[in-house]
Amino acid sequence: MPVSWPKPRKFDRNLIVIGAGAAGLVSSYIAAMAKAKVTLVEAHDMGGDCLNTGCVPSKALLKSARVAHSARDAARYGIETGEVTVDFPRVMQRIRDVITAIEPHDSIERYTGLGVECVTGYARIVDPWTVDIAKADGSSQRLTAKAFVIATGAAPVVPPIPGVEESGYLTSETLWEEMATRKAAPKRLAILGGGPIGCELAQAFQRLGSQVTLVEMADRLMLKEDADAAALVTETLKQEGVDVRIRHKAVRLDSGKQLVVEAEGKQSAIAYDEVIIAVGRKARVSGFGLEELGLVVDGRMAIDAKLATAMPHIFVAGDVAGNQQLTHGASHEAWYATVNALARPFKSYKADYRVLPRVTYTDPEVASVGLTEAEAAAKGISYDVTRYDIDDLDRAIADGEAQGFVKILTVPGKERILGATIVASHAGEMIAELVFAMRHNLTLGKLMAAIHSYPTWSEANKFAAGQYRLARKPERLQRLAQRWFDWQRG
Structure with a gap:
């Protein structure tokens, strides 16, 4: 470690957590329960992506879409509903209401009550033990800590497709604000990416009135999942009217609201009113001083099995760690990162991912x-x-x-x-x-x-x-049992 970074003789905090998403909230909670002095720094909204643009709004959207689908299908259950109308502004308002109802669980007030110091501002690590926090009012605060947990999350990947920057594309983060202003779901919606996010949004918007085209470059949807499972979901999407285009590569986005794709050497155009890019997410590592410390390698945090970086007192948890992108996985990692940070040098644990479930919330x-x-x-x-x-x-x-x-x-x-x-x-x-x-x-x-x-x-x-x-019944034992019962009957 460079001599220009002298280690403080005393520290302001036992732990500083950067990022108040799932991993950051759990990390700061654990530290507070252990009676460590902990500061949680968040530049935007408490709850991170999950509460504000991810799990919570998407599941609320899926519920409304499922209700619409069930209403149209009600005759199968002996119920006549008449024509089903989707009031899209009310759907979006319900999503905002759901977020508002859950917000207190992740609020500054709650975590302050638990013993966490919550600071709103942009955190930048200026040396291995010091963070500078720039606040909205123009002031700043500098704190030192014995250990850090980096929980800055991830952001949607936007591939360098010609025309993408001019297209007005949406992502899983930006679509909520855009959709909140609409009177109806987009008539024609193109979605790039056949992973969990792409499949969930495709089914939801199709059920809410859009004509959805789902484009995936690979030879099937949901590559991480069992092939039989992916095939069943694909067939369901098709039956519901989604235009599923596998083995289609996005070539460019034209100014006339057209997505040009290529399959088997031939190009075709998909007209759209809105396009959502859902091809993956990348770790948020820039702007926090991590690159200057040498902790970022090829756009990712370099960490060991205990979630520690090259600087053993700086730990990583959640999407930024890059091991998985699941809210419950972030919480799982937060336990390891926080315990390892606070228990040094007496105890440490390797993160265990063997029994980490995942769910795609299609229907x-x-x-x-x-x-x-x-x-x-x-x-x-x-x-x-x-x-x-x-x-x-x-x-x-x-x-x-x-x-x-x-x-x-x-x-x-x-x-x-x-x-x-x-x-x-x-x-x-x-x-x-x-x-x-x-x-x-x-x-x-x-x-x-x-x-x-x-x-x-x-x-x-x-x-x-x-x-x-x-499939493994003991046939020999069954034969012996049959002979015994035959004998018993005489």
């Missing part, structure tokens, strides 16, 4: 944990696969939502779970049982032994475990 939802078949094959891990189809589940049949499956990967010849994928209307809730089982090394037999209420969606997990046993 049906896709939830997964652990390995998919493709991941297991790529890593050379042998596995057995068991599948239970949702169309056999009584509750799904009663609800009229009998599509999807539960797929479980296990160690060959054993009941230990390596991974699971669920496609179902309530997959995000159902996966929790399998996450619990994997986290605590519970076998499929233990899952079967748990009494599940009837009729419920979670029974599908038990039935999947039953499918495993059925």
Whole structure:
């Protein structure tokens, strides 16, 4: 470490957290509960992307879209609703109301009450132990800390497509402000990117009245997910009217509101009123002094298994860490980063991602944990696969939502779970049982032994475990039992 950066003899804080999204909030909360003196710095809104432009508004949008879809489909359940009209301004107002209702959970008042010093301003680390905070009123505050947690999040990736800067494109962050001013959903909406964000927005806006074209350069949607799961979601989107264009590369955005794409060497144009770019997210690392400290490599924070940077008292958590982009994953990392920061040099932990679930909130939802078949094959891990189809589940049949499956990967010849994928209307809730089982090394037999209420969606997990046993029934023992019972009858 350069001699020009002398270490202070005394520190103002035990921990300074930069960024008040999911990771930053959890980090500062843990530090406060441990009675450390902690300062949380946020330049914009408390709650970060998740509350203001991500998880919360998108799920509120999806709910309105699902209600609209259910109303149109009501006749299937013996209910006549007449023509369904979407009041788009009221949909957007409801989203703002939802954010307002949840805001207190992430507010300055709440965290101040918990013992966290919350400072609004732009933080810049000026040396390994000192941060300068520029406030809105033009004043500044300089603080030193024994340790830091960097939780600055991520921003949407905007690829350098010709014409993109002039196109007026939207992202998952900017679309909410734009849509709030509209009287109706865009008539023609183009979405670049077939990942979770792209698929969720495509289905939502299609259901709310847009004609959506979803463009993905790869050979299928949802590349991180099980191929069967992605295929089912793709088919559902198509059935609902989404124009799904896989293996299509965006070539340029013309001034006449046209997206030019190329497939199999041929170009075609997609007319749109709005275009949303959802091709991924990149770590927010610029403007915080991190590059000047040498902590950024190729646009990412260089961190070890304990979430520490090259400077062992500076830790990273959440989207900026680049390991995953999930709110609950950010909270998970925040525990490791904060405990490692505060417990130095006595104790440290390696971040464990083995049992980190993820959910795509399309309808049906896709939830997964652990390995998919493709991941297991790529890593050379042998596995057995068991599948239970949702169309056999009584509750799904009663609800009229009998599509999807539960797929479980296990160690060959054993009941230990390596991974699971669920496609179902309530997959995000159902996966929790399998996450619990994997986290605590519970076998499929233990899952079967748990009494599940009837009729419920979670029974599908038990039935999947039953499918495993059925495929491996002890035929020799069954033959002996049959002979015994035959003998008993004389």
